[in-house]
Amino acid sequence: MSNSFIASRYFGNLTILFVATGLLFFSSCKKPEDTPEEKTGKIVFHFTQYNEGAPQRYDTMKYVNAAGNHYLVSEIQYFVSDVKLHRADGGAQLLDQWEDIHYVDTDLEDTQEWKVYDPVEAGDYDKITFTFGICEEKNQSLMFLNPPERDMFWPEYLGGGYHYMKLNGKWLSSDGMVKPFNFHLGIGQIYAGGVIDPDSITGFVQNYFEVELPASSFGINAGETKEFEVRMNVENWFQHPHVYDHDVWGGDIMQKQDAMKLGCENGKEDVFSFGEWKGDN
Amino acid sequence: MAVFLMTVVVMYGLSSCHDPEEPEPYEPTPYYIDIPYGFPTELNIPEDNPMTVEGIALGRALFYDGRLNGRTHPDSLMSCYSCHRQENSFEIGAPRPHPFGVTGHSTHHAMLPMINLVWNPGHFGWNGSVSSIEEDVLGVISDPAEFDSSPEKVVNTIKNISGYPEMFQKAFGTPDVTVDRIAKAIAQFVRTLISSDTRFDRYMRGEEQLTPEELRGFVLFTTEEGADCFHCHGGYGNPLFTTNGFYNNGKDSVFTDPYDRFSVTGNEMDKGAYKATTLRNIEFTGPYMHDGRFETLDDVIEFYSHDLVNSPYIDPLMHHIADGGIQLTPQEKSDLMAFIKTLRDETFIGNPDFGPPEKLPGNNPE
Numbered sequence: 001m002s003n004s005f006i007a008s009r010y011f012g013n014l015t016i017l018f019v020a021t022g023l024l025f026f027s028s029c030k031k032p033e034d035t036p037e038e039k040t041g042k043i044v045f046h047f048t049q050y051n052e053g054a055p056q057r058y059d060t061m062k063y064v065n066a067a068g069n070h071y072l073v074s075e076i077q078y079f080v081s082d083v084k085l086h087r088a089d090g091g092a093q094l095l096d097q098w099e100d101i102h103y104v105d106t107d108l109e110d111t112q113e114w115k116v117y118d119p120v121e122a123g124d125y126d127k128i129t130f131t132f133g134i135c136e137e138k139n140q141s142l143m144f145l146n147p148p149e150r151d152m153f154w155p156e157y158l159g160g161g162y163h164y165m166k167l168n169g170k171w172l173s174s175d176g177m178v179k180p181f182n183f184h185l186g187i188g189q190i191y192a193g194g195v196i197d198p199d200s201i202t203g204f205v206q207n208y209f210e211v212e213l214p215a216s217s218f219g220i221n222a223g224e225t226k227e228f229e230v231r232m233n234v235e236n237w238f239q240h241p242h243v244y245d246h247d248v249w250g251g252d253i254m255q256k257q258d259a260m261k262l263g264c265e266n267g268k269e270d271v272f273s274f275g276e277w278k279g280d281n
Numbered sequence: 282m283a284v285f286l287m288t289v290v291v292m293y294g295l296s297s298c299h300d301p302e303e304p305e306p307y308e309p310t311p312y313y314i315d316i317p318y319g320f321p322t323e324l325n326i327p328e329d330n331p332m333t334v335e336g337i338a339l340g341r342a343l344f345y346d347g348r349l350n351g352r353t354h355p356d357s358l359m360s361c362y363s364c365h366r367q368e369n370s371f372e373i374g375a376p377r378p379h380p381f382g383v384t385g386h387s388t389h390h391a392m393l394p395m396i397n398l399v400w401n402p403g404h405f406g407w408n409g410s411v412s413s414i415e416e417d418v419l420g421v422i423s424d425p426a427e428f429d430s431s432p433e434k435v436v437n438t439i440k441n442i443s444g445y446p447e448m449f450q451k452a453f454g455t456p457d458v459t460v461d462r463i464a465k466a467i468a469q470f471v472r473t474l475i476s477s478d479t480r481f482d483r484y485m486r487g488e489e490q491l492t493p494e495e496l497r498g499f500v501l502f503t504t505e506e507g508a509d510c511f512h513c514h515g516g517y518g519n520p521l522f523t524t525n526g527f528y529n530n531g532k533d534s535v536f537t538d539p540y541d542r543f544s545v546t547g548n549e550m551d552k553g554a555y556k557a558t559t560l561r562n563i564e565f566t567g568p569y570m571h572d573g574r575f576e577t578l579d580d581v582i583e584f585y586s587h588d589l590v591n592s593p594y595i596d597p598l599m600h601h602i603a604d605g606g607i608q609l610t611p612q613e614k615s616d617l618m619a620f621i622k623t624l625r626d627e628t629f630i631g632n633p634d635f636g637p638p639e640k641l642p643g644n645n646p647e
Contacts, residue, residue: 059549059550074550074597075597141517141518142319142517142518144518145319145320145321145322146321146322146323147321147402147524147525150321150518150519151515151519151524151526153511153516153517153518153519154518155503155504155511155516155517155518156503156517157499157500157503157504158503158504162518168597168598169597170597173603177591177603178591178593179600179602179603180595180596180597180598180599180600180602181597181600182505182512182597182598182600184505196506198500198504250600251600251601251603252505252506252509252600253505254504254505255504255505255506
């Protein structure tokens with residue numbers, strides 16, 4: 001290959017690159033007034049767990065529920081989905097870009113903070129709502145193939161999809177024995193004749209429910225990031241409006257629709273509260 | 282400005298100029314894993330050890346080469362294969378609950394199978410103390426209960442076997458034999474050991490139906506009022522048949538093993554907790570539990586049915602503990618066993634790609 005050929009090739013390339021660089025340089029020059037005005041802000045949710053007004057402590061038998069059961073909590077895992085920001089004019093923004101179902105796990109710190117991808121239009125909002133668990137349309141088996149969400153799967157025979165929540169712990173039963181409880185919420189089953197046998201299932205009950213976060217009005221400015229706390233008040237799963245007694249329902253409830261119904265009705269009532277995020281405790 | 286831009290452009294032009302006479306840098310052939318139906322899409326492959334065809338071939342040879350422990354005398358040979366037998370899902374199998382190494386010392390625990398480890402999130406072993414397959418290989422080399430050797434001895438032996446430097450060249454670009462490269466190559470091979478062709482897999486894919494007995498066992502497996510195996514061992518939603526989590530499953534009330542999960546986390550509630558093993562090919566991986574206390578699967582089912590022991594550290598998922606177990610009837614035990622046997626993967630056991638290579642480098646020692 002001759003030197004002149006190489007030289008001409010280089011200069012050809014240089015000419016093209018020089019022109020391209022110039023075009024890029026000039027095309028990136030815009031008048032300041034052409035920049036679109038930023039009209040959106042961002043939201044971050046922090047999910048926390050409290051019990052009797054203080055941060056939840058784990059694996060210590062220090063709590064007493066409304067039924068008088070002494071109990072401890074080992075771990076809580078749950079899904080929050082279809083979060084909606086309701087505007088004062090009656091419209092609502094669904095947070096569904098990139099992530100519309102968020103998993104929270106008390107053993108996994110990174111799940112307890114959700115930096116919402118969706119830009120939020122600046123303005124005033126009346127309230128925030130979300131679905132506890134996953135709605136029927138979205139709660140499809142094998143949609144989460146990777147852990148940790150994968151390990152929330154709800155067996156096919158019991159309705160499929162995923163647990164809404166696993167709240168695992170132990171209670172001191174009336175016979176003096178410390179027993180494990182798995183307060184697991186998800187799709188319920190209707191059994192013919194009330195006999196708990198998968199062969200006698202005649203239908204399923206979608207137990208997911210909408211939570212309206214109390215006192216969740218807020219305003220957000222363009223370019224602002226708002227950080228909120230979504231607090232689970234754990235004791236309220238067991239006390240209002242229904243007193244939930246572990247001695248009555250026992251250690252497992254995935255096949256006890258009556259127990260899951262009580263739990264879900266309590267969850268809808270006052271388990272969750274809301275506030276500005278003030279940092280870790 | 283124009284001069285500056287011209288200079289930048291010239292520098293760019295010169296730097297991107299590749300001499301056509303200069304050979305391209307060597308790149309081994311990338312190896313891609315096909316994700317089986319329902320399996321996790323996230324693989325645990327370290328960024329500094331991408332899988333390649335040549336790396337896997339080297340790892341396979343090392344895995345089966347008795348000189349890997351740095352010894353060449355016929356009586357002292359030991360490779361991964363000495364204990365990790367394909368016919369036992371790469372576990373040693375009964376009747377040796379605690380395998381022993383080249384010097385006769387036993388390991389602390391019974392073995393775990395090598396199966397679908399590319400999906401292990403980085404907590405290997407019964408207590409999760411090992412963070413990668415590479416780390417495990419390095420540990421084996423010096424462990425008195427395994428190779429009882431040294432990295433220097435192993436490297437010196439391998440690099441002097443004709444054929445190996447060439448295989449290292451193909452796998453890593455240079456013929457240098459290092460202990461890190463040995464660990465990386467073996468890890469690449471181990472990550473190919475995938476089981477995804479059990480009868481249950483075919484049932485999931487709609488290719489095969491299970492028998493009524495197997496289906497009854499499946500219901501028991503995945504219901505709380507049944508045997509409730511699925512919370513720790515997976516099922517339709519988790520076909521690995523393990524969460525890779527650690528649980529105290531009610532074997533004991535006193536805990537003296539210095540190598541339980543507590544020894545890793547320091548969390549009191551992890552006392553007596555161990556990895557929930559995969560149930561794939563569990564038929565071939567007895568004896569069972571971390572200490573190999575149960576010889577047969579019947580023994581295991583009997584334990585979960587009637588012989589659980591309560592303690593302050595028992596996992597909350599063991600909600601049948603108050604009854605001493607899940608109280609299965611003989612028929613239910615039979616149904617559950619029938620389902621567990623649908624997790625047998627004979628394709629895995631017989632896959633020639635997982636077996637020994639036709640010829641090892643140098644003069645074959647075995």
